[in-house]
Amino acid sequence: MFKARVMIKRRKTILDPQGKAVEIGAKHLGLNNIKNTRIDKLIEFDIDTNNRKAAEDEVNDYCKKLLANPIMEDYEFTLVEVS
Amino acid sequence: MTNELKSNTGNKSPKFGVVVFPGSNCDHDTFYVLKKILNFDVVFLWHKQTDLDECDIIILPGGFSYGDYLRTGSIARFSPIMNEVIAFANKGGHVLGICNGFQVLLEAGLLPGVMLKNKSLNFVCKDVYLKIENNETAFTKGIDGKKSLRLAIAHGEGNYFADENTLKEIEENNQIIFKYCSGDGVIADKDNPNGSVMNIAGIINKAGNVMGLMPHPERCSDSVLGKTDGSLIFRVLANNILN
Numbered sequence: 186m187f188k189a190r191v192m193i194k195r196r197k198t199i200l201d202p203q204g205k206a207v208e209i210g211a212k213h214l215g216l217n218n219i220k221n222t223r224i225d226k227l228i229e230f231d232i233d234t235n236n237r238k239a240a241e242d243e244v245n246d247y248c249k250k251l252l253a254n255p256i257m258e259d260y261e262f263t264l265v266e267v268s
Numbered sequence: 269m270t271n272e273l274k275s276n277t278g279n280k281s282p283k284f285g286v287v288v289f290p291g292s293n294c295d296h297d298t299f300y301v302l303k304k305i306l307n308f309d310v311v312f313l314w315h316k317q318t319d320l321d322e323c324d325i326i327i328l329p330g331g332f333s334y335g336d337y338l339r340t341g342s343i344a345r346f347s348p349i350m351n352e353v354i355a356f357a358n359k360g361g362h363v364l365g366i367c368n369g370f371q372v373l374l375e376a377g378l379l380p381g382v383m384l385k386n387k388s389l390n391f392v393c394k395d396v397y398l399k400i401e402n403n404e405t406a407f408t409k410g411i412d413g414k415k416s417l418r419l420a421i422a423h424g425e426g427n428y429f430a431d432e433n434t435l436k437e438i439e440e441n442n443q444i445i446f447k448y449c450s451g452d453g454v455i456a457d458k459d460n461p462n463g464s465v466m467n468i469a470g471i472i473n474k475a476g477n478v479m480g481l482m483p484h485p486e487r488c489s490d491s492v493l494g495k496t497d498g499s500l501i502f503r504v505l506a507n508n509i510l511n
Contacts, residue, residue, distance in 0.1 A: 199384065199429065200384065200387070200463075202384075202385050202386070202387055202388075202389045203385065203389065206389050251338070251342060251343075251346065252338065254339055254342070254375070254382055256381070256382045256430075256431070257382045257384070257429065
């Protein structure tokens with residue numbers, strides 16, 4: 186069994202109004218050095234196989250077809266084997 | 269003009285199918301307008317169905333399918349009925365996506381581009397005016413003599429985005445159907461409610477049989493609500509399909 190952590194990030198060229206709004210809060214807090222706040226997605230799940238290659242293939246498939254939209258997002262992931 | 273269009277279709281009606289996803293909430297409004305206001309033949313299609321009940325026109329209605337989780341429309345795109353809708357569209361069948369239905373069409377790859385959160389971050393619910401950019405499509409041909417259409421929007425993620433090449437392509441192919449404008453039909457930034465690139469409110473596929481728009485024609489079709497421009501889209505669509 187593997188535990189997957191998938192990070193989905195919007196492309197840098199795509200506006201992140203959520204990040205912008207949150208950064209206004211940072212300014213209000215007096216945190217004036219905060220720049221380029223981006224809000225992305227962290228998705229975790231288990232993969233019920235002991236074969237790392239099979240696990241990687243399934244994560245890639247999940248990301249490409251559903252979790253990320255390749256028009257505006259990139260993804261990266263880590264796999265940790267658990268017993 | 270609307271009377272004339274109605275008489276053109278006579279008693280004949282194409283069969284409309286309104287898809288119901290978990291979380292659709294404009295399905296009944298759309299059904300009501302088609303059935304009670306326009307007297308068209310219409311059925312609901314449950315998202316787990318694997319056939320389209322011999323419908324001539326498929327509508328993906330507004331709402332919050334699957335709670336809008338992950339990305340709007342991204343999970344509905346994998347509902348069983350979508351395989352049939354995609355096959356139907358690829359064979360030239362007419363498909364109309366309204367609001368969340370438009371988002372589903374984008375996620376399904378039937379239309380190019382994506383929807384981002386509104387630039388303001390607010391859910392925007394108000395009337396807008398639309399300029400028809402291409403009136404040679406099955407969805408717009410016959411809507412003549414109007415500077416703009418008055419329709420309602422209600423969405424949090426209607427900020428249409430596509431890369432430069434895609435925008436160039438859809439512009440060159442006349443795939444941009446509606447743009448947000450003033451009541452006089454002037455397109456300007458101030459009338460853009462959500463930050464959509466080029467004020468885009470609705471687009472069509474290259475083949476001209478799949479259209480998506482963010483505004484809700486079904487909410488502006490019953491005269492008791494004081495607005496009927498939305499009904500024009502359903503009327504001309506039925507008329508153009510029959511002829």
